[in-house]
Amino acid sequence: MNEQELRQLLTVSVEDVLPSQPAAAGWERARRTRRTRRAVGVVALAVLLVGGGTVAALRPPADPTPAPPVGPTVTPTVDPSHAGPVQKPPAELTFPPDPLARLGDPASVPLSERPVQRALALFQPLDEEGREDGPVRVLGNDGVVRSLDVVTLAPTRDASGNEAAALKPGVLSPDGRSAAFAQTKELIMVDLTTAAVRRIPLDGYLELVVWAHDRVLVGGDDRTYAVDRVTGAASTIDVSTWELIAPDPAAGREAPLIDMYGEGTGLKLRSRTAREGEIRSEQLIDRSALPSPYQVNEFYGRGWLHGERLARAAWITSSEIDGAEGAAVLDARTGAVLHLLDLGRDRSKGCCVVLGWDNKGAVLLRLEPAAALARWHPETGEITGIVRDLRGVIALAG
Secondary structure, rough: OEEEHHHHHHHHHHHHOOOOOHHHHHHHHHHHHHHHHHHHHHOOOOOOOOOOOOOOOOOOOOOOOOOOOOOOOOOOOOHHHHHHOOOOOOOOOOOOOHHHHHHHHOEEOOOOOOOOOEEEEEEEEEOOOOEOOOOOOOOEOOEEEEEEOOOOOOOOOOOOOOOEOOOOOEEEEOOOOEEEEEEOOOOOOOOOOEEEEEEEEEEEOOOOEEEEEEEEEEEEEOOOOEEEEOOEEEEEEEOOOOOEOOOOOHOOOOEEEEEEEEOOHHHHEEEEEEOOOOEEEEEEEEEOOOOOEEEEEEEEEEEEEOOEEEEEEEEEEEOOEEOOOEEEEEEOOOOOOEEEEOOOOOOOOOOOOEEEEOOOOOOEEEEOHHHHEEEEEOOOOOOEEEOOOOEEEEEEEE
């Protein structure tokens, strides 16, 4: 075992100590554990997988460059050059009124009695040890919080027995009308507008879900299924749901699938065919626009496409430390890092997963401990809070 392998193994062992925000950190601890297990051939430490909430945002592209947009162009209200490539959050966040702030409210009615027209978000409360603490909450566009009473969800698990809350990034459809939950040997789909439940039998330990236009991609360590969201017909597809970037629904069903993998100077962006998942091209992540000593070391959590831009949480090298928390916005065509949010060193590991985009081109992300949910405008550098203290997993819709 060389020095690098020993360092990776020790990192996994240290991270097995429960972080202050298990909902945000669990997803990446589990992924790093699996990678280290493969690399050094040891038995992984059992960890609690708790994903930080997620969604594909149904948005037109906000990039004002002359490249052909996928949908209608959003004209920025400020000069895009206002903020530099590296930005930092303010010392104190403001919390303007926001419909998503109701996520912290208790459920007042079961979903079966009052289905939604459209859900804005799902929320799974967690206790201090990262276990489910009550039913999933469904926040409708009418501001009413419902309890998901039509199905009992079991934790997902992998072949080694690591468990995770069933609500994870990607479970809520971009239109907010459906939810899909990976379960061992099945996919559960809930129509939130009628409270109807469908169960689609599949094989294997299934953990993650990504909505990809007319299909739901569901997978685990060793396989991924593409499930037709109307008929329920399923076939395997050669992609990993751990590294797949959530597609922009506005791009259309034939838009390529994008995934990211690697670390350090080997970070790569890969394009695949939409239907079969065959590799079309791959390129190294371009970090040349970042001032020294800033670098992106590794990405974690779900990434999200918004037109020609891609947002994902990352561990970075900053002016203070190698291994700081951060988030990045990239050009999905070239792999160039356009904006980097430096979140510093005084945060728990994996604190700040990206959860999607809003309709003004802002990135939605966790920003623990300052906010359970925040909004970052990468073009201007403005960051505001949405929800303060909220222990649990959040999944957002467009």
